[in-house]
Amino acid sequence: MPFTFSQLLRSIYKKCTFARYIKDISTMKVKTFVCNMLHENCYVVYDEQSHEAAVIDPGFYWDEEKRRLGKFIEENKLHLKYLLCTHLHFDHIFGTTFIEDTYGLRVSASIEDSSWITNFGQTVTRFGIKPNAMPRPVGHPLHDGDVLMLGNESLKCIATPGHSAGGMCFHAEESAMLFAGDTLFQGSIGRTDFADGSYAQLIQSIQQQLLTLPEDTVVYPGHGDPTTIGDEMKYNPYL
Numbered sequence: 001m002p003f004t005f006s007q008l009l010r011s012i013y014k015k016c017t018f019a020r021y022i023k024d025i026s027t028m029k030v031k032t033f034v035c036n037m038l039h040e041n042c043y044v045v046y047d048e049q050s051h052e053a054a055v056i057d058p059g060f061y062w063d064e065e066k067r068r069l070g071k072f073i074e075e076n077k078l079h080l081k082y083l084l085c086t087h088l089h090f091d092h093i094f095g096t097t098f099i100e101d102t103y104g105l106r107v108s109a110s111i112e113d114s115s116w117i118t119n120f121g122q123t124v125t126r127f128g129i130k131p132n133a134m135p136r137p138v139g140h141p142l143h144d145g146d147v148l149m150l151g152n153e154s155l156k157c158i159a160t161p162g163h164s165a166g167g168m169c170f171h172a173e174e175s176a177m178l179f180a181g182d183t184l185f186q187g188s189i190g191r192t193d194f195a196d197g198s199y200a201q202l203i204q205s206i207q208q209q210l211l212t213l214p215e216d217t218v219v220y221p222g223h224g225d226p227t228t229i230g231d232e233m234k235y236n237p238y239l
């Protein structure tokens with residue numbers, strides 16, 4: 001039977017809004033904790049239905065910060081399933097030992113960044129900061145393409161070397177979210193002047209791995225405000 005005009009319009013409308021609809025019914029939520037003297041963003045991403053959660057880049061340095069996280073986990077009855085690090089720079093891992101000891105998890109990250117754990121005390125001291133608990137080695141090595149599940153939603157690992165050798169982003173495709181660490185910021189990109197950094201590699205990672213994601217993907221960076229892939233394609237002066 002041929003379509004009436006209104007049926008045709010409705011079918012086109014349905015197709016266009018399907019991706020948006022999936023995003024709207026997504027139950028993935030994000031809570032931001034701004035941590036330590038470098039104002040690093042730690043994110044707790046969780047599935048509201050199953051209460052499964054991942055903590056990403058726990059930069060908790062002071063006890064008050066750790067208490068705030070504990071309260072949030074308790075109030076929302078979350079089950080912490082993963083302890084993820086986008087990379088292992090000290091401002092992103094101050095709180096890993098606390099999470100490991102409190103919630104019985106091990107760090108999931110790229111082992112390409114392991115030297116940042118070995119040199120943690122030395123690096124922190126060079127920045128004039130008193131080392132807190134010493135971080136432990138990576139417990140679960142992550143690789144490009146690995147997929148982690150939170151309830152029915154997935155987090156895909158995307159290797160984005162350049163800011164550090166083991167830089168990794170986490171992409172929640174169904175919810176159009178990207179946890180970008182220090183690879184991509186609102187209007188900026190990560191620094192590449194450390195020994196394992198590479199400007200050319202960082203630009204390549206961003207161009208090939210991140211700017212190819214849907215434009216409405218919300219980017220949650222390691223410092224500063226969230227942005228979107230579309231806005232960075234348009235306005236980021238480094239890209």
Ligand SMILES: [Zn+2]
Pocket residue numbers: 087089163182
């Ligand atoms: Zn960093």
